[in-house]
Amino acid sequence: MNTKIYLLVSFMSSVILTACSSEEKTEENKEATKVEVKTNKKENLNISILLDLSDRIDPSKYANPSMEFYQRDLGYIESISLGFEKHIRSKPIKYIDDQIQVYFEPEPLDAEINGLAKELKMSFTRDNTTKESIQQISSQFTSISQKIYELAIKDKKYVGSDIWGFFKNKVNDYCIKPGHRNMLFILTDGYIFHKDSKFSEQNKTSYLTPELVKSLKLNTSKYKELIEKKGYGFVKANDSLNELEVVVLSINPAKGNPFESDVITSYWMAWLQDMSVKNPVMKPLSAALPSDLDPIIQKYINR
Template sequence: MKNNVNRIFILALLISFLGCGGNDAKKIKEEVKTKENTPSISNNWNISFLLDLSDRISPEKYPNESLDYYKRDVGYINSVAQTLSEHLETKKIRSMNDKIQLFFDPEPLNQEINSIANQLKYKILKDNVTPELLKEIKETYSTLPVEIYNLAINDGNYVGSDTWKFFKNKIKDYCIDANYRNILIILTDGYIYHESSKIKEGNLTTYITPETIRRNQLNNSNWRTRMEEGKFGFIPLEQDLSNLEILVIGINPDVKNPYEEDVVKAYWSDWLHKMNVKKFEIKNADLPANMEKVINNFISKP
């Protein structure tokens, strides 16, 4: 009788062991399958800038004793280029496949500005990378952007910012490529307006200005409730931007409304969420020295 009990006990242990082994094997198989189906984050960077050359950059209209806003933009651009340079310096030559470029919407009428923008477009490949090219990229991005702003300011022909239409018609073609980490840096005060894209559907618009915020009575502590109940915001776009990371820098809210910054950021956040942007940050127009770490962290850490 005792031997039978022992046999039953040993058999139970064996069944239990085999059962656990089967479960463990199944678990391991599922984990491997999940890992295989999870897309790896590319070490190839595709960095784009979208510059807002509206009157926000005018030192006369929006002076700042600490540092003019266009000079802040130049500092941000330089920080991005520096982060890219550090990234390239750590890569092996055979794995080089990175890009950086700069866009506007609308395009400036000044052909010289467009010519400079073309000089800021680089594709770094294993076939063309040299120490001289890497040095050239750093020097070009540290000198040419300020020329763009100086030309725009001297022209005084501020045509506005058509960011909504850029997202509608160009962003996928210009800023997103397969097998890259696609990163878009938008330099803007947060306000969007262009006469040719002034569309309103109910309380949804293609633009946001201090005037529209005041007119929509989003200038008190009840702004979020009013915004949600009234369905205020940007007109959504049928875009899947899940393969694009976006850093918005330069938010400069109207100081007359203590809730202006919250409203502007809510417009942007809600809009980007609806386009399935997984990673984005929206930052104010701080000094470049303070923003350097923010920019580096955003780009360097996927």
């Protein structure tokens, strides 16, 4: 009798342990499935491009025989939009919630340019995305951008670029979207100046020009020591940009100072870091051919 009871208890214990083990494995499988789904679901992108349409793009004033600077801009824009297009292509439509847009600061005086800029605010969701619309992203983006540059160069009414003001007043609302990887590409020669945002606080300024670099004696190998000692740099325009990545392209330092690009980079990097920008990047230190930067830009977008 005791033997029978012992065998019965052993059998029941075995059944219970097996059931518990199966439940544990089921829970493990569920967790593994969740992790796998999360890994396969690519992040949503929110890409903004801030264009500096100052006279830096004027081919008659700043001619460059190898490739005009406005053409370099267009090459960078093509790479950015193509990287965005590849990202969209890689996602199942049900997961698409991505956007790309272009901004100016201030807005150009030409109404036609502003109208074209509206066409460059592209938003893709599961409800409005088709294979055809995806295939047209890069070509449409590049074509419209070219028209904008051609119009800006033709009327020669360069209003400058208030990059400092954009960071102070608009970047949070325009370029940061919850639940997205937020990237801001800035196409500029690296100098910042606009009459509406020109001021200084102690040894920091809201602007940077070749004349200022020279007047501060930052045109020698001691530029770094002077910047640290005097506290030179940009006035902080924002302090809550930890959800924004910034990539600065098309830097074009003035000739005559071998340290000009270093000064520009020092000002920008310190400024972006001071505003808590997430992993700021400056590529390259001087304007490069778009073909050289294309793989870098696309790899950065589709990391």
